Amino acid sequence: MRVVVTGGSGRIGRWVVREIAADHQVVIFDRLPPAELAPGISYRLGEIEDLGAVYDVLRGADAVVHLAAIASNEFHPAPTVFRTNLLGTFHVGDAASRLAIRQVVNASSINVLGIPYAERRIGPLALPIDETHPNRPQDAYGLSKLLGEETLAAFHRRSGLRTISLRPPRVVLPDDYSGLIARLNEPGFEQHNLWSYVDVRDLAAAVRLALEDENLACEALFVTADDALAPQPLSELLPRFYPAAASMAAGLTGTAPAIVSSRAKQLLGYSPRWSWRAMQVSNP
Numbered sequence: 001m002r003v004v005v006t007g008g009s010g011r012i013g014r015w016v017v018r019e020i021a022a023d024h025q026v027v028i029f030d031r032l033p034p035a036e037l038a039p040g041i042s043y044r045l046g047e048i049e050d051l052g053a054v055y056d057v058l059r060g061a062d063a064v065v066h067l068a069a070i071a072s073n074e075f076h077p078a079p080t081v082f083r084t085n086l087l088g089t090f091h092v093g094d095a096a097s098r099l100a101i102r103q104v105v106n107a108s109s110i111n112v113l114g115i116p117y118a119e120r121r122i123g124p125l126a127l128p129i130d131e132t133h134p135n136r137p138q139d140a141y142g143l144s145k146l147l148g149e150e151t152l153a154a155f156h157r158r159s160g161l162r163t164i165s166l167r168p169p170r171v172v173l174p175d176d177y178s179g180l181i182a183r184l185n186e187p188g189f190e191q192h193n194l195w196s197y198v199d200v201r202d203l204a205a206a207v208r209l210a211l212e213d214e215n216l217a218c219e220a221l222f223v224t225a226d227d228a229l230a231p232q233p234l235s236e237l238l239p240r241f242y243p244a245a246a247s248m249a250a251g252l253t254g255t256a257p258a259i260v261s262s263r264a265k266q267l268l269g270y271s272p273r274w275s276w277r278a279m280q281v282s283n284p
Contacts, residue, residue: 002027003211004061006048006092007068009034012107012171012200016065017041019204020211029057030068048088055095063103063211066092070141073117078140085144086151093152097159105210108149108165108220110259111142116192123242124194127249129259131222149220156218164210165220168203169196169259170229177279184231191241194258195228199274209268221264226272227255234258 001024007013008028028043046053048068069085114136137143152163183189206223228234235253239246264270
């Protein structure tokens with residue numbers, strides 16, 4: 001299968017490329033070249049905001065993994081974040097649907113929930129959170145990701161293009177663990193993300209499962225670790241920061257996470273392998 005990976009040179013993209021390159025012909029489409037190109041991987045320079053370039057690179061592809069985006073609200077003006085992310089997703093979906101590409105796997109985010117970047121603070125309406133939870137973004141990034149999912153759903157309705165949007169939380173690389181573990185006892189650390197995370201290797205595996213799936217038509221799925229990024233049970237920790245959710249959090253005992261991947265497990269066979277707790281043993 002010929003797979004175009006937008007943003008394939010990036011922090012997550014290089015792990016996704018590594019995961020799928022053994023079984024697929026990969027073309028990286030990015031504004032920056034990758035640090036290295038393994039055999040069988042090619043690179044095309046371009047921007048997702050350039051519709052002509054997107055059409056050109058997708059011509060002849062079988063599938064697209066769409067990772068390219070501005071990854072947060074932190075370093076760019078809000079209109080730039082919104083325009084780049086949503087327009088880029090529109091371009092990918094439009095080109096894929098017109099070129100009869102079979103599938104788009106899209107990087108969405110838990111930020112569709114609206115909790116992490118909320119200016120007017122909100123908390124969870126149910127716990128644990130799954131795909132039935134309402135989405136209430138207030139910010140440019142979260143809104144761009146939610147509307148990106150809706151944009152791809154529109155192209156599915158238009159052409160039958162299969163679209164799977166994956167919603168990861170904080171994505172942790174192997175080299176990140178020692179720094180994260182050192183901060184776990186800081187008051188409020190990761191409370192905005194509801195202490196949810198996913199190892200980049202598990203996320204890359206989820207992308208491969210979605211890419212190779214031939215049954216799903218149009219889905220948005222949370223992809224998280226099976227435990228919380230916190231040393232205490234969330235039944236104790238979460239009510240300190242979201243008092244209104246205390247009764248809902250009562251069932252989050254042990255290492256249970258606040259956001260679950262039950263649907264990704266059911267539909268894709270997703271099975272996360274990595275946990276910060278194992279890394280704690282190897283990084284005392």
